[in-house]
Amino acid sequence: DIQMTQSPSTLSASVGDRVTITCRASQSLSSWLAWYQQKPGKAPNLLIFKASSLENGVPSRFSGAESGTEFTLTISSLQPDDFATYYCQQYHSYPWTFGQGTKVEIK
């Protein structure tokens, strides 16, 4: 299985901050990585696919980048609606696997 190591597990930030979450894969993913946002009691919501492509309807303050087996999700200016848990997920090979999640909290 491909292991996905996500960091940090918790992040405290203020509205307007630039926030970066990192996900490291145990092997090459050829860009087959997605990022999701999940709010309490809700299903995950797709933000980014193929490492850096923004899903339709997702605000442009969200962006994804890739460098080898390290992937980042950046929120350029944190908004009140962005406080949530974020997960990365690889879909390079079965079984699909997720990172452990990063909870973005209000500082």
Place this chain on the structure above:
Amino acid sequence: QLQLQESGPGLVKPSETLSLTCTVSGGSIRSSSYYWDWVRQPPGKGLEWIANIQYTGSTAYNPSLKSRVTISVDTSNNQFSLKLSSVTAADTAVYYCARYQCDSTKCNSFDFWGQGTLVTVSS
């Protein structure tokens, strides 16, 4: 707009079989671009992919659960289903159905999700 809705018992006894159905509305399950998946999330924990199926009946399973999981599709009713046998308390989770899209033009993973259903394993 595509919608997915999980249904099934919210309480299952240990050693019994968990059975869930996902009903797809607002679109057809019959497309080679789509894979229909189950993902679960134990309370307070992360996400675990369980299995998927295409309308043709082609399947993929997580090896960690494969011996206990059966996934099936009913194209006439636009539904797909999950059975998980010999359940224990460790199988207590919110179970989500989701659509995975991948074809020659776009491959964007899980773009639509059901709202999720909590299944508790307890006697």
